[in-house]
Amino acid sequence: MGVASRLAGLALVGALWACAGQDEELVIPVAPGADGGGGTGGAQSGGGAGGTAGGGGDSGPACSVQSSVAASYSVTNSSPTESFDLFWVDFGCVEQLLIIIAPSTTHSSTSAGEGWVFRVRSKPNGDLVKEFVTQAGENQVTVP
Numbered sequence: 001m002g003v004a005s006r007l008a009g010l011a012l013v014g015a016l017w018a019c020a021g022q023d024e025e026l027v028i029p030v031a032p033g034a035d036g037g038g039g040t041g042g043a044q045s046g047g048g049a050g051g052t053a054g055g056g057g058d059s060g061p062a063c064s065v066q067s068s069v070a071a072s073y074s075v076t077n078s079s080p081t082e083s084f085d086l087f088w089v090d091f092g093c094v095e096q097l098l099i100i101i102a103p104s105t106t107h108s109s110t111s112a113g114e115g116w117v118f119r120v121r122s123k124p125n126g127d128l129v130k131e132f133v134t135q136a137g138e139n140q141v142t143v144p
Contacts, residue, residue: 063093067113071134074108076142077101084129084143089117
């Protein structure tokens with residue numbers, strides 16, 4: 001099963017779950033010091049759709065939240081030599097490797113939900129390069 005199919009299935013499960021508990025309050029877990037350190041736009045610094053949250057450590061929202069609002073994203077690797085791992089942080093706060101983004105390429109997906117957390121890590125050592133939280137609509141991120 002491809003990444004897009006897997007994310008589309010997760011989006012459907014999230015939409016069904018969101019409808020089941022309409023009277024429940026949605027709580028988004030946030031780790032201490034979740035300001036992310038220097039991003040532009042994105043959920044961590046209050047910007048609109050298409051923004052990106054800054055890197056700066058392994059801080060920020062701990063996991064993705066269930067959502068029935070569609071979002072898409074693209075991650076552009078501007079490095080001519082370095083590859084990056086793209087992880088989706090699932091609803092249980094576990095990083096799921098989606099794809100390795102090769103040098104000078106872009107990975108795009110239309111199968112995401114608003115409030116989903118993604119992390120880009122350096123290929124050789126796993127250091128966090130960037131974390132972003134999707135907003136409704138299109139989200140564009142460039143690394144490094």
